[in-house]
Amino acid sequence: MSETHVDAVIVGAGFSGLYATHRLRNQQGLSVQSFEAASGPGGVWHWNRYPGARCDFESIFYSFSFDEDLQREWRWKERYAAQPEILAYLEHVADRFDLRRSYRFSTRVTSAVWDEAAQRWVVGTDDGGVTIARFFINAAGAFTVNKPNDFPGQETFRGTVVHTSRWPAGGVDLAGKRVAVVGTGSTGIQVIQTIAPQVAELTVFQRTANFACPLGNRPLTDEEFEQTVADYPRLREESRNSLAGAAYPRATRSAMADSPEERRKTYDTYYDGGGFRMLASTYFDLIFNPASNETAADYIRDRIRERVKDPKTAELLTPKAHPYGAKRATFETKYFETFNLPHVRLVDAKTTPIERITEKGIATTAEEYEFDVIVLATGFDVGAGALMRMGVVGRGGRKLTDHWADGQRAYIGMANHGFPNLFHVNGPQGPAALFNNPTAIEDSVDFIADLIAYTDAHGHRTAEVTAAAEDRYNEVVAEVADVTLFPKAVTWYMGDNIPGKPRRPISLFTGAPMYRAICAEVQATEYAGFSLDGDARDLPNSIRIDGAAVFLLAGLMNMGAKPLEESSLEEIRGAIETFKHLQLPVPADVSITDTQYQTDGGERTVRLYRPPVEGPLPVVVFLHGGGWVAGSLDLYDEPCASLARRLGALVVSPDYRLAPEHPFPAAIDDTMAALRWAAENIAEYGGDPERIAVGGESAGANLAAVAALRARDEGGPRLAAQVLVTPPTDFTADTESRRIFARGPVISTELGGRMAAWYLGDPAHVTSSWAAPAHAQDLSNLPPALVVTMEIDPLRDEGEDYARALTEAGVPTVCKRLAGLIHTTFILSGSIPRAAEIQDAISDFLAPLLSAEAEAEKAEALLG
Secondary structure, eight states: OOEEEEEEEEEOOSHHHHHHHIIIIIITOOOEEEEOSSSSSOTHHHHOOSTTOBOSSOTTTSSOOSOHHHHHHOOOOBSSOBHHHHHHHHHHHHHHTTOGGGEEOSOOEEEEEEETTTTEEEEEETTSOEEEEEEEEEOOOSSOSBOOOOSTTGGGOSSEEEEGGGOOTTOOOOTTOEEEEEOOSHHHHHHHHHHTTTOSEEEEEESSOOOEEEOOOOBOOHHHHHHHHHTHHHHHHHHHTSTTSSOOOOOOSOGGGSOHHHHHHHHHHHHTTOTTHHHHTSOTTTTTOHHHHHHHHHHHHHHHHHHOSSHHHHHHHSOOSSOTTTSOOEEESSHHHHTTSTTEEEEETTTSOEEEEOSSEEEESSOEEEOSEEEEOOOBOTTTHHHHTSOEEOGGGOBHHHHTTTOOOOBTTTBOTTOTTEEETTOTTSSGGGSOHHHHHHHHHHHHHHHHHHHHHTTOOOEEEOHHHHHHHHHHHHHHHHTSSGGGSOOGGGTTTSTTOOOOOSSOTTOHHHHHHHHHHHHHTTSTTEEETTEEOOOOHHHHSOHHHHHHHHHHHHTTOOOGGGSOHHHHHHHHHGGGGGSOOOOTTSEEEEEEEEETTEEEEEEEEEOSOOSSEEEEEEEOOSTTTSOOTGGGHHHHHHHHHHHTOEEEEEOOOOTTTSOTTHHHHHHHHHHHHHHHHGGGGTEEEEEEEEEEETHHHHHHHHHHHHHHHTTOOOOSEEEEESOOOOTTOOOHHHHHTTTOSSSOHHHHHHHHHHHHSSGGGGGOTTTOGGGOSOOTTOOOEEEEEEEEOTTHHHHHHHHHHHHHTTOOEEEEEEEEEETTGGGOTTTOTTHHHHHHHHHHHHHHHSSOGGGHHHHHHHTO
């Protein structure tokens, strides 16, 4: 065959390939050549013709949204569409948008090699053809390559062996047959519950029991469909901003916040609600909090035991080896009742593993079973397995298989360094595990198409992700996974189902909103992380963040949390208080006592945290954060108690007046009153008044810095040290960090400005050294200072500038920047494990300064 020259080669004719072909050819006017190994469109739905094959996302969501007429004209028959209807839908899409003419069906790509001189992909196919293209689009999908049969002896079996992903189009006659089904994942469950009424004997080989919930399928009424069509704009928008990419009710509470009776009511509602609601709509912490997860797992186990009559069989069907949701959630329709039928039996393939397929059937370590048909429902090599077989070679002759030797990876699931102009649709480490795929596919195709349009509009020939961006995104994916329960299971989510495959998260486990936010930032910053004709862009802020913080921010998005800058004062106060639920437990051996101190506004509470250590103890007066307008003693119980325990010090946390009800200088006046109270009274609580440090976080750090100034100028109390965690020091600062992190996360430049205005009251105070310590004319003779900043924080630079100013004034100062962390990390210990690094930094700094005289040399050495 002769060479063909096009703008783009697209591989695949499922949801990904069809939409990519439409978007690039019909909407952008590019020349396209698409390939598909199957004889027609459909992708996985062309091949998956096994009995009971059905989608477990509602059909109204598991469909394209790019064309309003298409949404209105295709009338879904069932709430959850079966394979024939989904295949018919995709065939309709192919015909409606005239996509077949761009395809060569029954054609496999056998090679794809980057020609550096021509800056083109040279694509070979099994029909001898060669296609030259600027762009190579992998739209082959993640469920293309079935898992190989690893049981020897298949060729000796006298009956029929069939894999579910290669079920014959004409079907398999199972009526009256003795049938074995190997595997009880999503596919196995669908096959088992469907064929049980047809066969003479059904034997199920189960290695791992799964948490399966009722699918809740039924016919879709005309009224429901018409209402959906009328409401599609809202539903689609809500879907894209929801955890699973479908418009499910949001989970906004922790399972541990409800009583057992309340939890039971919630689980009753969503267990029978259908689809992913049991996981996505009950409690927000099921996928990362082991205690919360166990409440859901126990509930499902109880429901299984209720439905299966034989106690021994019920226990075998009850999952115990992994958390709920850590393997892909499975759904069923009277699956468990199937095992109450007299001709259905369950074999525990974990205790008695399958050894081989024999002439007569299947031999386990315990016995041989005779069958007429063996159905292998053993799953897929999930990911870009198809692409791995296409002979992809990038820059410098680097093979994609070598690039992925340690596991499949791709920047935002779409691109790899060394493979310019090659893009994956919904590819490795994309959002697919927790994102309704047709919607995720549309987003992915739109991103790729927009990037191609950008390169064309700006005269670029190549777009390639940088090595730094691919590496960092890969780290983020792993860091996110590590704070979830997914690694606790043997699951294809982690690549575990294929022997020898490297263990690596196959997806970014954040849910749709965070993934979409990352992509939106990449696009808004003119493709951060990409190199266009060698012009490399910096990393986007969202992947510079520590993965645990990414997961935390994703959780807030999934719950639909209102951004603080869009919130009222009372909403801000309420939202900040909820951070208490994201902390580790308060150390049980730290005693907590409330007493009172006198301010010019009356008595206020001061809370004391004492570790189980003999006194007299050094003292740390620690001021809570909250932008001078929010925060509380309760919110800071855990960090203050943890600091007391770690440092062996008596930590004093004063309640101070908040703005705007009590504007400047109320908070700093209260701070000074608390320091004087500590100097005069702390001895009776076991503290040493000669060893007092002052510290705080965020607005509290601002107050601590000002207190150090005032204590110097007002004759005391004498302070041994000051600890400033993420301090705002200059309301007029125009810093790089304020610009590049203007949108946060957590605190934005806009929100910081609002809080400062509430606090200051009179704008004339903006440069007062009692409000903004950076404006102090003299910083000399202040106590030694520790300044801790977070890399991803608008306040970072002014904190570090203040540390430099202290040093220049002769103040012994340690400045520590924590890479990847965000504002408020200090009070998020249960969600961001690296919050402990802040506690460590404070303890390491203060321990020698607050020690007895014998430790003075350590303090001198620490401060250089």
